[in-house]
Amino acid sequence: MSEAKIIDGKQIAASVRADVAAEVARLQKEHGLKPGLAVVLVGEDPASKVYVANKAKQTVEVGMNSWEHRLPAETSEADVLAVVDKLNNDPACHGILVQLPLPKHINAEKVLNSINPDKDVDGFHPVNVGRLWVGERALVPCTPTGSVILAKSVLPSLSGLDAVVIGRSNIVGKPVAALLLRENCSVTIAHSRTKNIEDVVKRADLVVAAVGIPEMVKASWIKPGATIIDVGINRVPSENGKTKLVGDVAYEECAKVAGAITPVPGGVGPMTIACLLRNAAQAAAMIAGVKSAFA
Ligand SMILES: Nc1nc(=O)c2c([nH]1)NC[C@@H]1CN(c3ccc(C(=O)N[C@@H](CCC(=O)O)C(=O)O)cc3)C=[N+]21
Numbered sequence: 001m002s003e004a005k006i007i008d009g010k011q012i013a014a015s016v017r018a019d020v021a022a023e024v025a026r027l028q029k030e031h032g033l034k035p036g037l038a039v040v041l042v043g044e045d046p047a048s049k050v051y052v053a054n055k056a057k058q059t060v061e062v063g064m065n066s067w068e069h070r071l072p073a074e075t076s077e078a079d080v081l082a083v084v085d086k087l088n089n090d091p092a093c094h095g096i097l098v099q100l101p102l103p104k105h106i107n108a109e110k111v112l113n114s115i116n117p118d119k120d121v122d123g124f125h126p127v128n129v130g131r132l133w134v135g136e137r138a139l140v141p142c143t144p145t146g147s148v149i150l151a152k153s154v155l156p157s158l159s160g161l162d163a164v165v166i167g168r169s170n171i172v173g174k175p176v177a178a179l180l181l182r183e184n185c186s187v188t189i190a191h192s193r194t195k196n197i198e199d200v201v202k203r204a205d206l207v208v209a210a211v212g213i214p215e216m217v218k219a220s221w222i223k224p225g226a227t228i229i230d231v232g233i234n235r236v237p238s239e240n241g242k243t244k245l246v247g248d249v250a251y252e253e254c255a256k257v258a259g260a261i262t263p264v265p266g267g268v269g270p271m272t273i274a275c276l277l278r279n280a281a282q283a284a285a286m287i288a289g290v291k292s293a294f295a
């Protein structure tokens with residue numbers, strides 16, 4: 001049996017970032033517009049800090065303004081809401097990302113719903129969720145957008161394909177299902193209560209795994225030649241006493257059956273940040289009322 005084609009998320013993310021850099025340069029030249037992205041981080045989670053630092057670096061690299069608001073873990077909900085309100089009213093800021101998870105004493109839903117939907121670069125606000133499902137111009141969540149770009153990099157058309165999404169979160173499962181439906185896939189959302197999940201997944205031409213369970217999807221679940229997009233990023237113990245990242249898919253065995261597969265790391269992860277920058281450029285153009293290269 002032949003090995004699956006490995007979908008290179010790092011390389012495709014670099015090409016998305018190059019497109020964003022070109023769009024940022026065009027907005028500057030034609031409209032004197034410099035997109036700006038603000039990230040709000042509450043607390044000291046070390047993984048979050050690395051991720052936020054990465055985002056800030058890449059934001060500057062594509063030519064956008066970048067701001068980081070690092071608040072102590074014990075910051076009150078009212079103070080977080082006040083920071084969001086200030087950014088909502090700052091004309092230089094076109095995109096606001098509040099890093100999740102938030103500390104337990106803060107109502108995350110309340111904070112996310114307080115973001116101006118036109119600056120909601122995560123696409124988590126109910127207004128953007130609604131716009132996505134009815135087919136209006138929307139800011140679309142980054143990981144789902146990146147996942148579909150990766151699928152399209154190996155499948156010339158998604159039209160008519162059986163797509164199975166594993167996971168029903170608001171962050172990935174539901175929005176990726178909306179995007180695949182828009183691409184004319186027949187979409188099934190499978191989840192922890194799905195009966196005979198392996199049989200359901202086995203029907204799929206395209207599998208998007210977003211459950212957060214390390215290596216849950218086995219080779220026996222995969223139709224030969226299927227495309228696998230692995231959204232999972234799970235840190236697990238490794239042989240040498242350290243930790244390593246694995247996806248929601250048992251990569252080695254599934255790569256023997258699939259037609260194409262994303263690795264972890266180096267698959268969907270890098271696409272998430274690239275699509276965040278893309279959303280910030282799109283938000284800036286939309287707020288300014290000028291044409292956008294992206295939506
Ligand atoms: N409001 C909000 N929006 C988010 O989009 C959001 C968030 N909060 N909170 C945290 C999660 C996590 N997340 C990642 C994005 C990229 C990588 C990424 O680039 N991962 C690399 C590996 C990085 C490593 O080696 O640790 C890869 O998969 O190749 C990881 C994680 C976005 N998130």
Ligand SMILES: [Mg+2]
Pocket residue numbers: 122141142143144171272
């Ligand atoms: Mg995301």
